[in-house]
Structures are given as structure tokens and as C-alpha cells.
Amino acid sequence: MYEQIAWLPLCAGVTAAGLVLGFLAFRRRGAAAGMRMTAWALLPVAAYLTGALQALWTIGATAVGFVTGLVLNPLVWAGVAVTGLAAVLFVVSGVLRGRKLSVGRKKKAPAEGPAIQPSANKPGAAAKPQPAVAAQKERKGDDDFSDIEDLLKRRGIS
Template sequence: MTFDQIAWLPLSAGVTAVGIALSYLAFRRRGLAAGLRATAWSLLPLAAYLTGALRTVWNIGSAVVGFVTGLVFSPMVWAGVVVTGVSALLFFVSGGMRGRTLSRARAAGADPEAAAKPGTPRKPAKAAGPQPVEGGAKPAPADDFSDIEDILKRRGIS
């Protein structure tokens, strides 16, 4: 049904007349303020017809209904909704990963902003094992599994 197929003047005038009758009842039961407010609401349908705003309201309503029915019944739109959900999920996951990177960098005493940027070289960890001693003499080399043994001991595995 199109806008021009409906007899809007009698419809608007009828709604306004019924509203004014109900406004009189509101005035008798709840007082002058309630009656005036109800009369103001009752005059809006006729005012919308006379100013041409009724056609705009019709166009907005039909556009909303068209959008909703297109959304509900279109597989392509649902694919778009799924892609939007995946995008939002990826934003949340990447934010959590960035937060972990920043907290690890803070715990290690490194610059947290530099650690969060991809491609930024990280400070090498201190070498586990024998360190050179002043005077040029090196201690005997420890076996290569000492750092692994330390990790296992900290976790309660021996």
C-alpha cells in the first residue's frame, strides 16, 4: 500500500476527534492540566496531515520496515553481521594480548610501549651459566641444562 492510496484527511480528523473526546474525559476526571495535555496530543495527527509531516513520517516508517525485513530475510546481511562479530572478537582478543605484553614488560622492567610495538627488538635475557671473572680467569663451564633444571625445580618437578 502506498501513501497516496490512503484517505489521510478523514483518518487524521477522526483520530483528532476521538482524542478530543477522550481529552474531555481526562479533564473531568483528572483536572485541567491533564485535559489540556491530552488535547495537545490529540491535535498532533491533524497537524501532521496539514503540514505535510505525515508523508515524512510514512517515508521514515516504510524505510525502517524495509531495512528490518531486508535484515531479517537476507543471507548476505547475516554474513555481514557475522563478519562484524568476528571483527569485534578480534579487537577484544588483540587488546587482551596487548595488555599481557605490556604487563610482562612492566614486570621485566622494560619500556612497556616499546614492548607492545611489533618488530621492536627486545633486550636479550642475561646469559645463564658462567660469567667471566675479573682478572681473565674463567670458571669451569656449567652443564647446558642448568637453566632447565632451575625451571623444573621451581615448578616442583625434579
């Protein structure tokens, strides 16, 4: 099909029409608009002379063939539906996993650890409060970094 079209006269005609429009743009809207229109007008001839026109034709024909094959083929639509189902399943599984992780963190992560520790030597002996809990009870201020400081202290970072 590409060989059946006389490309040189077609490209030369489009370029000539663009040059006329570029001249009119130059007179009405100034030099910048005229030069921009002239640049666009020269592209068809440049595409023909460099051989890019045939590459563009091949790309366009392939894209049109793909789209018509997609639109008219029910098997392809089944593939599109399966792809959509897979995407929905990925999203839903991510949401469910995120909920599971957030619920697991709430259950597993105590705020400051146990408040009392039984004595290792004597079962049932009196318990002593942990130093981190005692320090938290002594601190009265509610500054913005208190939670971060507590986290760092629990991790052994000071």
C-alpha cells in the same frame, strides 16, 4: 501506497477521538492530564497539515523495508556475523595488548633503580648506594603519598 490512503479524514478522526479522551482525562485526573492528552490529540492533524506525515510514512516504509531485507536475506546475516567476529577480535586483541603492556611494565620498570653503581674509573671497585635508595632506607614512615613522592623524585620533579 501513500496516495491510496485518505489521510485527512483519518487524521481528523484520530484527533477527534483524542480530544474526547482529553476531555475525559481533564474531568477525571485534572487540568494537566487533560491538556497533555489534548496536545497529543492535535499532533495527527498537525502532521498532515505540515506535510510531515508523508515524511514519517517514507521513514517508516524505509525502516520496514530494511528490517524485512535484513531478516529474509542470508547474505545480510553473513555480514552481521562478520561484523560480530570483527568486534570480538577487537576486544580480544585489546585484552591481549593490555596484558602484554602490564607484563612489560613489570619486567622493565625497576622499583628504585640499581642499588649500587660501579665506579666509572675503576672496574671492580667498591660500589656506593644511590642517594634515592639511601633516602628510602632512612625513611621509616608509611604515609599515603610516599610512592608518589618517590616517583616525582625519580623524574626530577619536586
